[in-house]
Amino acid sequence: xxxxxxxxxxxxxxxxxxxxxxxxxxxxxxxxxxxxxxxxxxxxxxxxxxxxxxxxxxxxxxxxxxxxxxxxxxxxxxxxxxxxxxxxxxxxxxxxxxxxxxxxxxxxxxxxxxxxxxxxxxxxxxxxxxxxxxxxxxxxxxxxxxxxxxxxxxxxxxxxxxxxxxxxxxxxxxxxxxxxxxxxxxxxxxxxxxxxxxxxxxxxxxxxxxxxxxxxxxxxxxxxxxxxxxxxxxxxxxxxxxxxxxxxxxxxxxxxxxxxxxxxxxxxxxxxxxxxxxxxxxxxxxxxxxxxxxxxxxxxxxxxxxxxxxxxxxxxxxxxxxxxxxxxxxxxxxxxxxxxxxxxxxxxxxxxxxxxxxxxxxxxxxxxxxxxxxxxxxxxxxxxxxxxxxxxxxxxxxxxxxxxxxxxxxxxxxxxxxxxxxxxxxxxxxxxx
Amino acid sequence: xxxxxxxxxxxxxxxxxxxxxxxxxxxxxxxxxxxxxxxxxxxxxxxxxxxxxxxxxxxxxxxxxxxxxxxxxxxxxxxxxxxxxxxxxxxxxxxxxxxxxxxxxxxxxxxxxxxxxxxxxxxxxxxxxxxxxxxxxxxxxxxxxxxxxxxxxxxxxxxxxxxxxxxxxxxxxxxxxxxxxxxxxxxxxxxxxxxxxxxxxxxxxxxxxxxxxxxxxxxxxxxxxxxxxxxxxxxxxxxxxxxxxxxxxxxxxxxxxxxxxxxxxxxxxxxxxxxxxxxxxxxxxxxxxxxxxx
Numbered sequence: 001x002x003x004x005x006x007x008x009x010x011x012x013x014x015x016x017x018x019x020x021x022x023x024x025x026x027x028x029x030x031x032x033x034x035x036x037x038x039x040x041x042x043x044x045x046x047x048x049x050x051x052x053x054x055x056x057x058x059x060x061x062x063x064x065x066x067x068x069x070x071x072x073x074x075x076x077x078x079x080x081x082x083x084x085x086x087x088x089x090x091x092x093x094x095x096x097x098x099x100x101x102x103x104x105x106x107x108x109x110x111x112x113x114x115x116x117x118x119x120x121x122x123x124x125x126x127x128x129x130x131x132x133x134x135x136x137x138x139x140x141x142x143x144x145x146x147x148x149x150x151x152x153x154x155x156x157x158x159x160x161x162x163x164x165x166x167x168x169x170x171x172x173x174x175x176x177x178x179x180x181x182x183x184x185x186x187x188x189x190x191x192x193x194x195x196x197x198x199x200x201x202x203x204x205x206x207x208x209x210x211x212x213x214x215x216x217x218x219x220x221x222x223x224x225x226x227x228x229x230x231x232x233x234x235x236x237x238x239x240x241x242x243x244x245x246x247x248x249x250x251x252x253x254x255x256x257x258x259x260x261x262x263x264x265x266x267x268x269x270x271x272x273x274x275x276x277x278x279x280x281x282x283x284x285x286x287x288x289x290x291x292x293x294x295x296x297x298x299x300x301x302x303x304x305x306x307x308x309x310x311x312x313x314x315x316x317x318x319x320x321x322x323x324x325x326x327x328x329x330x331x332x333x334x335x336x337x338x339x340x341x342x343x344x345x346x347x348x349x350x351x352x353x354x355x356x357x358x359x360x361x362x363x364x365x366x367x368x369x370x371x372x373x374x375x376x377x378x379x380x381x382x383x384x385x386x387x388x389x390x391x392x393x394x395x396x397x398x399x400x401x402x403x404x405x406x407x408x409x410x411x412x413x414x415x416x417x418x419x420x421x422x423x424x425x426x427x428x429x430x431x432x433x
Numbered sequence: 434x435x436x437x438x439x440x441x442x443x444x445x446x447x448x449x450x451x452x453x454x455x456x457x458x459x460x461x462x463x464x465x466x467x468x469x470x471x472x473x474x475x476x477x478x479x480x481x482x483x484x485x486x487x488x489x490x491x492x493x494x495x496x497x498x499x500x501x502x503x504x505x506x507x508x509x510x511x512x513x514x515x516x517x518x519x520x521x522x523x524x525x526x527x528x529x530x531x532x533x534x535x536x537x538x539x540x541x542x543x544x545x546x547x548x549x550x551x552x553x554x555x556x557x558x559x560x561x562x563x564x565x566x567x568x569x570x571x572x573x574x575x576x577x578x579x580x581x582x583x584x585x586x587x588x589x590x591x592x593x594x595x596x597x598x599x600x601x602x603x604x605x606x607x608x609x610x611x612x613x614x615x616x617x618x619x620x621x622x623x624x625x626x627x628x629x630x631x632x633x634x635x636x637x638x639x640x641x642x643x644x645x646x647x648x649x650x651x652x653x654x655x656x657x658x659x660x661x662x663x664x665x666x667x668x669x670x671x672x673x674x675x676x677x678x679x680x681x682x683x684x685x686x687x688x689x690x691x692x693x694x695x696x697x698x699x700x701x702x703x704x705x706x707x708x709x710x711x712x713x714x715x716x717x718x719x720x721x722x723x724x725x726x727x
Contacts, residue, residue: 283570288552288559291545295553298542305496305536306554307528307623413546415580417588417600421546427605428544 012066016059023058027051087422093408097365104271108264118263122270122335124375126328129274131355131367132281133324138353139361140281140290141317142297144201147188147208148352151181151322153344155329157215160228160339170234170334174327181326182319184211189318193311208349215341227340234334236265266335273331277324278364284320286414293317294362294414298428358399360406362428369407441507441515448509449474449627449659450495450518455504457490464490465501466683472627472676477653477660479670479691482680483703488663489537489631491680495661496534496629497523508532510626528557533625535616537632537663543605547596547615550604551587554622559583590618594648610641614648621652628652630662634669642666646673671695679703 032051035042104125108118130152137145158177162168168176192203215222222228235241240249242262249265250257284290292313295303303310333339351374359370374392381388403409409425444451450472457465465487472478480488493499495506495518506518508530516530526532542550552559562568562579591597594614599607604615613633620628633649634642650673652658664670670677670691677694679687681703687694694700 280570287563287570288556289563291549291553292556292560294545295542298544299540301498302536302540302542303553304498304523305527305534305540306556306619307524308553308556309524411544413549413601415548415552415584416546417548417584417597419601421601423544423546423603427603
C-alpha cells in the first residue's frame with residue numbers, strides 16, 4: 001500500500017526529542033556528574049559538554065533513522081538467505097568438511113605454525129569436541145542443558161584424582177573419566193526426566209554449579225580452590241614419555257628432543273578424540289536411538305504413543321553427551337597439568353551452548369565452524385581486550401537476527417528412499433524440552 | 434515377554450478389549466463415570482458423544498496417557514496373552530499390549546521425513562536389532578538386515594496410503610489429509626492389535642473422508658486389526674462402524690449397532706440434539722422407555 005502519507009517530519013522530530021530526553025536522563029547522572037577525590041574529600045565535577053554531545057548524537061541519529069530506515073510505509077526487505085544460496089552452501093559444506101579435516105591433520109607441519117598456533121588449535125578442538133558432545137543433548141534430543149561443564153569437570157577431576165591417589169596412567173583414566181561422567185549424566189538425568197524447557201534449563205544450571213561448589217569446598221579431597229597441581233602429562237601410548245634423555249620419546253624415535261613434540265602429540269590426541277566424537281554422533285543419528293532422540297525433540301507425547309521408552313531415550317542422551325565431555329575433561333586435565341574449579345564456571349557452559357546454538361542445532365559442521373570462530377576469534381582479538389566482548393555480543397545478536405536457527409539450520413534426513421533432501425530449519429522443532 | 438497377569442479375567446474369544454467400570458476423576462470433576470463396553474476383535478467400534486462427553490478421556494485411559502481412577506481394562510492379545518492396561522505405562526501399552534493411537538491434533542514428527550516417521554514407529558524391534566545401539570555403532574550385519582526390513586515395511590505402508598512419492602519430504606510439508614493418513618500408517622507400523630483413532634475424519638473433505646473409510650476397512654480386513662475410533666462425522670460413523678458406544682456427561686447412554694443407536698431416543702436427545710420445544714416431549718419418551726422417572 002503506497003497511500004500518500006503526511007510529511008513524516010513532525011513525528012520523526014517528536015520521536016527523536018523523546019529519545020534525546022531519555023538519553024539526557026541517562027547521561028546526566030552517568031556522564032555529567034563525576035565524583036573526584038580532592039584531598040580527603042569527595043567533590044562533584046560537572047561535565048555538561050559531554051552530556052550535550054551524547055544527547056546531540058542520539059537526537060540526530062534517531063532523526064536520521066526515523067527519516068530513512070524507519071520511515072513509515074517503507075517496504076522492508078527481509079534479511080534471509082534464499083533457498084538457492086542455501087543449497088549452494090550445503091554443497092560447499094560437503095567439500096569443506098573433508099578439506100577442514102585435511103587442514104587440521106596437516107596443521108602442525110604447515111609453514112609459519114608455531115607453538116602458539118598449535119596451542120590455539122588444541123583449544124579450538126577441545127571446544128569443537130565439547131560442542132559435538134553437547135549437540136547430542138541439545139541439538140538432537142532437544143534437552144536444553146545449561147550445566148554441561150559439570151561433566152567436563154567430572155572428567156577432568158576423575159583423571160586428576162585417580163592419578164593423584166592411585167597413580168593411574170592417562171590411558172587408563174581416559175575411558176574411566178568418560179564412564180564416570182556418563183554415570184553423572186544419568187544421575188542428573190533422573191531428576192529432570194519430567195522437566196521441560198525453562199525448568200530443565202534451571203535445574204541443569206544448578207547442577208553445574210553444585211558440582212563446581214562441591215569441588216571448591218571438598219578441601220581435603222580435591223584441594224578446594226587451590227586445585228590439583230602436577231597432573232601427570234600423557235605418555236606416548238604408554239611407551240615413552242615426552243622427556244629428554246635416552247628413555248624419552250625423542251631418543252626412542254631418533255629425533256632431536258624438542259618441547260614441541262608433546263604439544264603436537266596433544267594436538268593429534270584431541271583431534272583424534274574430536275573425530276571419534278564426530279563419527280560416533282553421525283553414526284548414532286542414523287541408528288534407532290538417534291531417530292528416537294530427534295523424535296523426542298519433535299514430539300514427546302507422540303513418541304510415547306509409539307512405544308518409545310522416553311525415560312531411557314533421555315537418559316542415554318544425557319549419558320552419551322556427558323561421556324564425551326568426560327573424555328574432553330580428562331584431556332584438559334592432562335594438557336594443563338593443573339586444574340581448579342575456576343576452569344569450570346557457568347560461563348564455560350554458556351560458551352559451549354552458544355557454540356551449539358550459533359552453529360546450528362543438530363549440525364556437526366556448523367558447530368565446528370562456530371567453535372573455530374568463537375574460540376579462534378576470541379584469541380585473535382586479544383589485543384582489543386576491552387572491546388572484544390562488545391564485538392562478540394554484537395556478532396551473536398547479528399547472527400541470531402540473520403539466522404535465528406544458527407549457521408547451518410537445515411536438517412539432513414537420517415535415511416532416505418530416493419533422494420536426500422535437506423529439511424528447512426523452519427520445519428524442525430527447536431530443542432526446548 | 435511376561436505371561437498374562439494371573440488375575441486377568443477370561444474374556445470370550447471374540448472380545449479384544451473389555452472396559453469395566455471405568456471412572457476417571459480430575460479433582461471434583463468426574464470426566465468418565467462407570468463406563469463399561471467391549472471392543473470386538475473383528476469390529477470397527479465408534480465412540481461418540483457431544484463435546485465434553487469424556488470420549489477422549491476414555492481414549493487416554495485405554496492408551497495409557499491417563500491412569501484411570503477406578504476400573505479395569507483387559508486386553509486379550511491372543512489366546513494365551515492378556516494384559517491389564519491400567520497397570521502398564523504408556524509406552525508399554527504400545528509396545529507390549531499392541532495398542533496404537535493417533536491424535537485429535539495431528540502429532541507427526543514434522544521436521545522428519547515421512548519415511549523417518551514410519552521408522553520411529555518401529556523403534557522397539559530396531560532397537561533390539563541394534564543390540565541397544567552397541568551392535569549398531571559397530572555396524573553389525575544383523576542390524577543392517579533389520580533396518581532394510583523396516584524400510585521395506587515403511588515403503589509398503591507409504592504405497593498403501595499413496596505417499597510413496599513423498600517419502601523423503603518432511604511430514605510438516607504434507608497436505609492435511611496426507612498427514613492424517615500418515616499418522617494412521619505410523620500407528621500401524623507399531624504392529625498393533627488395536628488401533629485407536631481420535632477423530633480421524635476431522636477436517637477432511639468428502640473425497641478424503643471416503644479414502645479414509647476404505648483405509649480403515651482394509652486395516653480391519655487385511656491386517657486383522659480392531660479399530661476403536663472417536664468421531665463427530667456421522668457419515669463416517671454410520672457407514673463404517675459395526676458397533677457404536679455413546680457417551681454423554683461421562684456416562685454411557687447407548688451401546689449397539691449403528692442402526693439401533695441412531696434410533697435410540699436418548700441418543701437423539703443427547704447427541705443429535707432436539708429442538709427446544711421438543712425437549713419435554715423427548716424427555717417424556719425417555720422416561721416412558723425407562724419405566725418412569727429416576
